[in-house]
Amino acid sequence: MSTETTTAAGGPGGPSGGAVPAKGLRAGILDLGDSVMLGLASTAPVYSLAATLGLIVAVNGNYTPLILILGFIPVLFIAYAFRELNSAMPDCGTTFTWSRRAFGPWAGWLGGWGVALAGIVVLANLAQVAGQYLWLLIGDGSLGGNKVVVTATGVLFIVFMTLVNYRGIRLGEHVQRVLTYVQYVSLGIFAIALIVRIAGGAPEGQAFDIEWFNPAGAFADPSAVVHGALLALFIYWGWDTCLAVNEETENPATTPGRGAVISAFVLVAIYVSVALLVMMYATVGTEGIGLGNEANQDDVFLAMKDVVLGPWGWLIIVAVLASVLSSTQTTILPTARGTLSMGVYGALPPKFGEVHPRNQTPGFSTQVMGAAAVAYYVAMNFLSENLLSDSISAISLFIAFYYALTGFSCAWYFRGTLRDSARNLWFRGILPLAGALLLTAAFFISAVEMWDPAYGDTQIFGIGGAFVSGVVLLALGVVLAVVCRFLPSTREYFTGKPGVPAGP
Numbered sequence: 001m002s003t004e005t006t007t008a009a010g011g012p013g014g015p016s017g018g019a020v021p022a023k024g025l026r027a028g029i030l031d032l033g034d035s036v037m038l039g040l041a042s043t044a045p046v047y048s049l050a051a052t053l054g055l056i057v058a059v060n061g062n063y064t065p066l067i068l069i070l071g072f073i074p075v076l077f078i079a080y081a082f083r084e085l086n087s088a089m090p091d092c093g094t095t096f097t098w099s100r101r102a103f104g105p106w107a108g109w110l111g112g113w114g115v116a117l118a119g120i121v122v123l124a125n126l127a128q129v130a131g132q133y134l135w136l137l138i139g140d141g142s143l144g145g146n147k148v149v150v151t152a153t154g155v156l157f158i159v160f161m162t163l164v165n166y167r168g169i170r171l172g173e174h175v176q177r178v179l180t181y182v183q184y185v186s187l188g189i190f191a192i193a194l195i196v197r198i199a200g201g202a203p204e205g206q207a208f209d210i211e212w213f214n215p216a217g218a219f220a221d222p223s224a225v226v227h228g229a230l231l232a233l234f235i236y237w238g239w240d241t242c243l244a245v246n247e248e249t250e251n252p253a254t255t256p257g258r259g260a261v262i263s264a265f266v267l268v269a270i271y272v273s274v275a276l277l278v279m280m281y282a283t284v285g286t287e288g289i290g291l292g293n294e295a296n297q298d299d300v301f302l303a304m305k306d307v308v309l310g311p312w313g314w315l316i317i318v319a320v321l322a323s324v325l326s327s328t329q330t331t332i333l334p335t336a337r338g339t340l341s342m343g344v345y346g347a348l349p350p351k352f353g354e355v356h357p358r359n360q361t362p363g364f365s366t367q368v369m370g371a372a373a374v375a376y377y378v379a380m381n382f383l384s385e386n387l388l389s390d391s392i393s394a395i396s397l398f399i400a401f402y403y404a405l406t407g408f409s410c411a412w413y414f415r416g417t418l419r420d421s422a423r424n425l426w427f428r429g430i431l432p433l434a435g436a437l438l439l440t441a442a443f444f445i446s447a448v449e450m451w452d453p454a455y456g457d458t459q460i461f462g463i464g465g466a467f468v469s470g471v472v473l474l475a476l477g478v479v480l481a482v483v484c485r486f487l488p489s490t491r492e493y494f495t496g497k498p499g500v501p502a503g504p
Helices: 032-041 045-088 095-103 105-136 147-167 169-199 222-236 255-282 300-312 314-344 363-383 385-393 395-413 422-451 465-486 491-495
Strands: 005-007 019-021
Touching: 032 169, 032 255, 032 314, 045 105, 045 169, 045 222, 045 255, 045 300, 045 314, 045 395, 045 422, 095 105, 095 314, 095 395, 105 147, 105 314, 105 363, 105 385, 105 395, 105 465, 105 491, 147 169, 147 314, 147 363, 169 255, 169 300, 169 314, 222 255, 222 395, 222 422, 255 300, 300 314, 314 363, 363 385, 385 395, 385 465, 395 422, 395 465, 422 465, 465 491
Parallel strands: none
Antiparallel strands: 005 019
């Protein structure tokens, strides 16, 4: 494997030392359009809206569109941090590489763990949903409730998407493009159907009201705003996938960062627009297809599909299925490339740093991430479906952790350049730091909520299962880092010179 280093173009006034090792990935295969597509697809927008919109409405009612915008603000600030750090160090390790350059090897290792952990846990959720939705399309849908069938199907989906990623970035991009078209075309048909029905006078609907965007009204209940914004954080997560394939993108120092910011803005536009249409048609009421109906909160689109689309209601099931499959593939991408980078720099055993010579993909890392996701999904599903659900709820902790770490890393790494220009001050300092502080607050607020034994579906020793599983999984990263500190193959990462890849 080559360890030839390349120097990023870097942003204006960026600090020196932006050299990153060439890892053998297929350079320049993706363009800006591919980058934006990956950013949009990896968030699973259709599924994210279906599964989360009802929960936000239950807390914030008609102020949901405003909450979606408020939840976007820290995400946008962190997107700028990703863009600026990538301009100086376009390394597929992203948070791992950047936090190590900023704060040292321990911060880097834990940042890499946060990215991998969020990916592995969410893959279990995506596999479960994919298994259920596939069987909802077949026959009378009764097999969607069969635990063994759903689990086996979910495992097959993870294995298939792992194989796609293993075989090459171009194959993965082709598969991703098809799945993205399916979900967005289906969502577009659903949105047009809503517009037609609203224009025709929805009998139980409600008219648009500018009050839905009034901060004064929303903040009458500050705790509801915070809760809703935390829920919104999850639906935006994933756009950073386009940064993880920076070394395989044209102009790696600039294109992935632009893709991340563009995809973030497109996502907020989609989410707010669809939320408005759904609210105007179904209302936030607690009866029938109302978004406040507890029976609809697990999937608001599933509850509305037949009413809105009639015999074409199955399109929504197809859209959600395509959405989760798309996100499954794009979740494996950054986790595998993150551990690849960790292997190249010596933070993990050298095997993780190997790139398949023909496929030009992180072969071993991709296989390990797929196997880890399968093992976690099967173990948790048969140990306790409720505990699986609670561990998925804890993903917000993992997301907030590594996003905040990236924001802090940006402000600290570029601290010497902040006075060079107003642009540097805002985009490298103020906004990333503000995003990091907001997400740190979100982390602790989420943790406090999860501590409550009434939170989620399980409790362990009188504490909420989501809190315990989240803290245990994060703490596992500390344990593994300590182990790697003393392993002969990874010891040099913790004791050597920062930024220099280990190995020959």
